[in-house]
Amino acid sequence: MITTTFANNGQAQQRTRVSFRRPLRVTLAETTRAILRNRGGCWIGTVLVAMMLVTAILGPFVFPIDPNLQDIANRFAGPSASHLLGTDYLGRDLLARLICGCRIAMSVAFGSISLSAIVGVILGVISGYLEGSKLDYATIFVFDVVRSFPQVVLALAVVAVLGCSMLNLILALAFTVFPFYGRIARAQTLSVKESDYVKAAEAMGLNRMKIIFRHIVPNILAPVIVCLGMDLATIIIYEAGLSFLGLGVRPPTASWGIMLRNGYRYIETSPWMILWPAVAISLSMIAFSLFSEGLRVALDPKQRQRNV
Amino acid sequence: MSDILLDVRNLCVEYNLAGKRMHALDDVTFQLKKGEVLGVAGESGCGKSTLGLAIVRLLPSVGEIADGSIRFMGRNLVKLSEQQMDKEIRGKQIAMIFQNPQSALNPVFKIETQMIDILRFQSQHQKSGAKKTREELKQQAIDQLKETGIADPAERISNYPFEYSGGMKQRVMISMALSSKTSLLIADEPTTALDVTIEAQINKLLMELAEKYQSSILYISHDLGVLSEITDRVMIMYAGRIFETGQTHSVFDEPRHPYSTALIESLPSSRSKKRRLLTIPGQVPPLDQLPSGCTFHPRCPFAKDKCRQENPSLIEVTPNHWSACLLDEWRGRQRCKWI
Amino acid sequence: MQMDLIKIRDLKTYFFQGKGIVSKLFGQGLRTVHAVDGVSLTIKKGRTFGLVGESGCGKSTLARTIFRLVEPQEGEIYFEGKDILKAGPREMRNFRQNAQLIFQDPYSCLNPRMTTGQIIAEPLNLYKSSKVNVERKVDEILEAVSLPHDAVLKFPNEFSAGQARRIGVARAIALNPDFIVADEPTSGLDISTVATILNLMQDLQERLDLTYLWISHNLDQVKYMSDDIAVMYLGKVVEMGKTSDVLNNLAHPYSQALISVIPQIRKKNQKNKIVLEGEIPSPITPPSGCRFRTRCKYVSKKCKEEEPSLIDLGSGHYASCHLLGGS
Numbered sequence: 006m007i008t009t010t011f012a013n014n015g016q017a018q019q020r021t022r023v024s025f026r027r028p029l030r031v032t033l034a035e036t037t038r039a040i041l042r043n044r045g046g047c048w049i050g051t052v053l054v055a056m057m058l059v060t061a062i063l064g065p066f067v068f069p070i071d072p073n074l075q076d077i078a079n080r081f082a083g084p085s086a087s088h089l090l091g092t093d094y095l096g097r098d099l100l101a102r103l104i105c106g107c108r109i110a111m112s113v114a115f116g117s118i119s120l121s122a123i124v125g126v127i128l129g130v131i132s133g134y135l136e137g138s139k140l141d142y143a144t145i146f147v148f149d150v151v152r153s154f155p156q157v158v159l160a161l162a163v164v165a166v167l168g169c170s171m172l173n174l175i176l177a178l179a180f181t182v183f184p185f186y187g188r189i190a191r192a193q194t195l196s197v198k199e200s201d202y203v204k205a206a207e208a209m210g211l212n213r214m215k216i217i218f219r220h221i222v223p224n225i226l227a228p229v230i231v232c233l234g235m236d237l238a239t240i241i242i243y244e245a246g247l248s249f250l251g252l253g254v255r256p257p258t259a260s261w262g263i264m265l266r267n268g269y270r271y272i273e274t275s276p277w278m279i280l281w282p283a284v285a286i287s288l289s290m291i292a293f294s295l296f297s298e299g300l301r302v303a304l305d306p307k308q309r310q311r312n313v
Numbered sequence: 314m315s316d317i318l319l320d321v322r323n324l325c326v327e328y329n330l331a332g333k334r335m336h337a338l339d340d341v342t343f344q345l346k347k348g349e350v351l352g353v354a355g356e357s358g359c360g361k362s363t364l365g366l367a368i369v370r371l372l373p374s375v376g377e378i379a380d381g382s383i384r385f386m387g388r389n390l391v392k393l394s395e396q397q398m399d400k401e402i403r404g405k406q407i408a409m410i411f412q413n414p415q416s417a418l419n420p421v422f423k424i425e426t427q428m429i430d431i432l433r434f435q436s437q438h439q440k441s442g443a444k445k446t447r448e449e450l451k452q453q454a455i456d457q458l459k460e461t462g463i464a465d466p467a468e469r470i471s472n473y474p475f476e477y478s479g480g481m482k483q484r485v486m487i488s489m490a491l492s493s494k495t496s497l498l499i500a501d502e503p504t505t506a507l508d509v510t511i512e513a514q515i516n517k518l519l520m521e522l523a524e525k526y527q528s529s530i531l532y533i534s535h536d537l538g539v540l541s542e543i544t545d546r547v548m549i550m551y552a553g554r555i556f557e558t559g560q561t562h563s564v565f566d567e568p569r570h571p572y573s574t575a576l577i578e579s580l581p582s583s584r585s586k587k588r589r590l591l592t593i594p595g596q597v598p599p600l601d602q603l604p605s606g607c608t609f610h611p612r613c614p615f616a617k618d619k620c621r622q623e624n625p626s627l628i629e630v631t632p633n634h635w636s637a638c639l640l641d642e643w644r645g646r647q648r649c650k651w652i
Numbered sequence: 653m654q655m656d657l658i659k660i661r662d663l664k665t666y667f668f669q670g671k672g673i674v675s676k677l678f679g680q681g682l683r684t685v686h687a688v689d690g691v692s693l694t695i696k697k698g699r700t701f702g703l704v705g706e707s708g709c710g711k712s713t714l715a716r717t718i719f720r721l722v723e724p725q726e727g728e729i730y731f732e733g734k735d736i737l738k739a740g741p742r743e744m745r746n747f748r749q750n751a752q753l754i755f756q757d758p759y760s761c762l763n764p765r766m767t768t769g770q771i772i773a774e775p776l777n778l779y780k781s782s783k784v785n786v787e788r789k790v791d792e793i794l795e796a797v798s799l800p801h802d803a804v805l806k807f808p809n810e811f812s813a814g815q816a817r818r819i820g821v822a823r824a825i826a827l828n829p830d831f832i833v834a835d836e837p838t839s840g841l842d843i844s845t846v847a848t849i850l851n852l853m854q855d856l857q858e859r860l861d862l863t864y865l866w867i868s869h870n871l872d873q874v875k876y877m878s879d880d881i882a883v884m885y886l887g888k889v890v891e892m893g894k895t896s897d898v899l900n901n902l903a904h905p906y907s908q909a910l911i912s913v914i915p916q917i918r919k920k921n922q923k924n925k926i927v928l929e930g931e932i933p934s935p936i937t938p939p940s941g942c943r944f945r946t947r948c949k950y951v952s953k954k955c956k957e958e959e960p961s962l963i964d965l966g967s968g969h970y971a972s973c974h975l976l977g978g979s
Contacts, residue, residue, distance in 0.1 A: 508706035511932075513925055583917075
């Protein structure tokens with residue numbers, strides 16, 4: 006009889022189960038283990054991203070100081086016991102504003118990237134699977150047209166039309182980025198659709214939508230996820246840039262871009278105002294780059310050790 | 314004893330994978346005479362490819378020769394430095410051809426370029442003669458292609474690898490391997506990826522060229538039929554050890570070791586149509602958790618207590634036929650019968 | 653008299669390369685790969701039909717054409733009397749439940765991101781209308797192919813090649829089909845694993861009354877497994893008939909050469925080999941007349957001009973060679 010020992014799946018499974026999907030906790034456990042096992046700084050990236058997410062979600066609730074509370078008497082202060090990172094030109098606490106900016110950065114980044122990835126991947130996979138059809142040509146055409154505009158200019162144009170707000174910012178940034186996901190997804194689909202398991206599904210008589218979403222999409226996600234990670238970092242820069250230009254979120258909301266703008270004006274008076282947002286942006290870029298690499302390796306089932 | 318070309322003694326090779334020590338080869342001892350064709354048989358994971366790579370010291374970085382000696386023409390290859398191996402042994406006295414000729418050739422260079430590269434490298438290290446010109450090298454390459462049976466070699470030499478079929482690519486590899494008058498050719502599954510009729514051509518070519526250049530061949534394969542037809546002697550390996558070795562026909566017609574017997578009996582050619590094939594229960598053990606004593610005992614229906622305790626060494630059961638089974642002594646001349 | 657389960661008549665599947673502009677301007681223009689070029693054969697119910705041939709002979713393309721993964725140019729494929737190439741959705745649905753394909757590579761035919769349970773349950777969920785207890789059926793199937801029950805939550809790459817092959821077989825028998833096409837089912841497997849898989853396939857054939865189209869380049873295996881046999885070369889069938897008839901009385905020069913070069917393990921079986929010269933021609937420009945003429949030692953003038961058709965040698969044994977005409 007075949008006897009195999011599997012190290013990971015220690016849990017005894019009941020005979021009656023609802024689905025054959027691997028339990029989420031097992032997948033999460035394995036993913037975490039794989040990330041932590043990873044050489045290089047991938048786990049650093051993961052930890053940093055986790056920290057930033059926690060800050061973004063809980064920070065503004067937990068942190069006692071109001072980011073908009075002005076204290077003119079104490080403006081341009083350096084780091085001190087009461088203001089850990091100092092104050093800005095209106096006496097507002099820099100750390101509180103930084104935390105608020107983190108929330109905005111994360112919201113804009115995850116919001117726009119999720120939107121563009123979902124739309125881009127779906128369009129890309131469908132057009133790749135229906136290669137050569139009119140729909141395919143039309144989709145590629147749309148991708149190429151949107152991609153041919155410089156990203157920042159396009160985002161500016163959209164914001165100018167729709168108005169300045171966080172939602173519009175998310176929409177604008179999503180719009181500039183979705184063709185890249187579309188292209189990646191399409192290219193991957195072209196090769197994946199020739200795989201034997203897709204052929205097996207076709208021979209079984211599965212309809213096209215099920216083939217696309219069950220067989221193709223999960224298997225093209227690897228490069229998409231890498232791209233996601235990198236793009237998260239890039240979007241943070243774009244958001245900062247647009248806010249810097251006054252075309253992103255509106256003051257007095259504290260976004261890193263606005264903090265940069267204010268800090269830039271008073272750079273000779275107080276270098277702290279510009280230092281902290283700059284550090285935050287750089288750290289977040291490093292964090293996301295490392296995280297995306299770790300995530301890709303961790304989610305690739307082929308990288309899992311074969312249990313012999 | 315002077316006609317022994319390769320003398321391997323107690324060779325142990327280990328791989329370090331993710332903290333585990335895999336014993337890929339364990340106490341491997343054998344000799345290869347000049348002009349002889351020695352076959353290495355076994356299933357995947359038995360260590361036959363590792364053996365080939367260990368001899369030319371091309372093990373991957375996770376592998377190392379832990380113990381033993383490989384004496385080749387009087388020198389211990391284990392003790393030589395990388396430079397010495399490169400300059401004197403690899404591609405010169407010992408050549409190797411692999412299973413997948415497609416991955417052995419660089420797809421972006423013409424065959425001409427690749428062959429001339431190798432020939433130039435080889436001629437530089439020859440003691441005699443002046444440096445050859447490109448034309449001379451090209452002519453030499455064309456002659457070699459012709460020798461291995463490629464039609465229109467003068468034209469085809471300017472092709473890219475993708476324009477060659479699998480069989481033709483393997484011929485190119487063979488020509489490059491045997492050109493420098495190698496004493497030993499290690500062939501690691503050279504025809505596994507080829508069609509049957511092409512396989513016959515390539516094996517025939519290998520034998521002809523080996524005879525012409527008086528080379529010995531270490532032929533590694535899992536195809537027992539091929540080994541039976543072209544080798545003089547054969548070794549059957551399992552989990553890094555040699556279980557049986559001897560004259561090819563002696564081993565295949567009258568196997569002594571339970572594993573070899575089962576392997577041969579499990580081939581479809583040993584049974585008449587649709588009669589149930591013999592299967593060996595269990596699985597090959599993982600190389601980092603080898604069973605104590607005889608590595609085959611958990612799967613062997615003839616195992617006794619002492620098989621768990623003692624590691625059998627090769628015993629000569631009939632002239633020129635060795636088997637590593639503790640039970641051979643009491644079994645005498647009887648062969649073991651699997652049910 | 654056994655029923656004809658599959659009847660293939662004059663099937664032609666071509667692939668076209670070089671359709672684009674760049675190819676027309678700079679390349680060689682349109683090239684036609686004659687992958688399957690006029691194949692006719694009949695597979696009887698309950699029997700195993702072996703199909704042998706080397707690279708480029710079209711056996712894999714034939715398998716894919718049967719399942720309409722590629723569309724043929726010409727020809728008919730009758731399944732239980734109905735031409736599936738002209739079938740409507742309902743008949744195709746019926747066909748797809750009753751005919752299954754086992755692919756060559758044990759791993760690549762399994763979605764690496766689906767668990768074994770999901771893979772086997774997929775056809776069940778697709779075709780069973782009432783709530784047939786899918787979990788129990790999957791357990792039954794796993795037992796039938798000797799896979800452990802804890803395999804359901806594992807991914808294909810966590811299995812050995814032999815086990816991955818069993819998962820493919822499990823998926824194929826899930827719907828209790830009548831007909832299975834096995835395309836090189838033992839490729840990439842060790843000798844002892846091959847034996848277990850062959851035993852398994854035979855067991856399943858008996859228990860589930862299956863009909864096999866067994867495609868392999870391994871002649872020993874085909875000799876062992878198949879009741880009927882066809883030899884293909886460059887898109888055409890050159891010889892076919894009952895396995896025992898054909899192998900005892902090889903008529904076509906290619907079959908003779910092919911069988912003679914099978915490596916034999918026992919010395920007494922090792923006979924003289926007919927080692928063919930030359931390479932297998934490309935299916936894009938097959939030789940005129942008889943396609944085998946470039947490597948045949950009996951070649952004559954007629955072989956170049958006229959293509960031989962299958963000649964009846966008696967009791968269902970056919971071969972296409974001019975040398976046999978009239979005798």
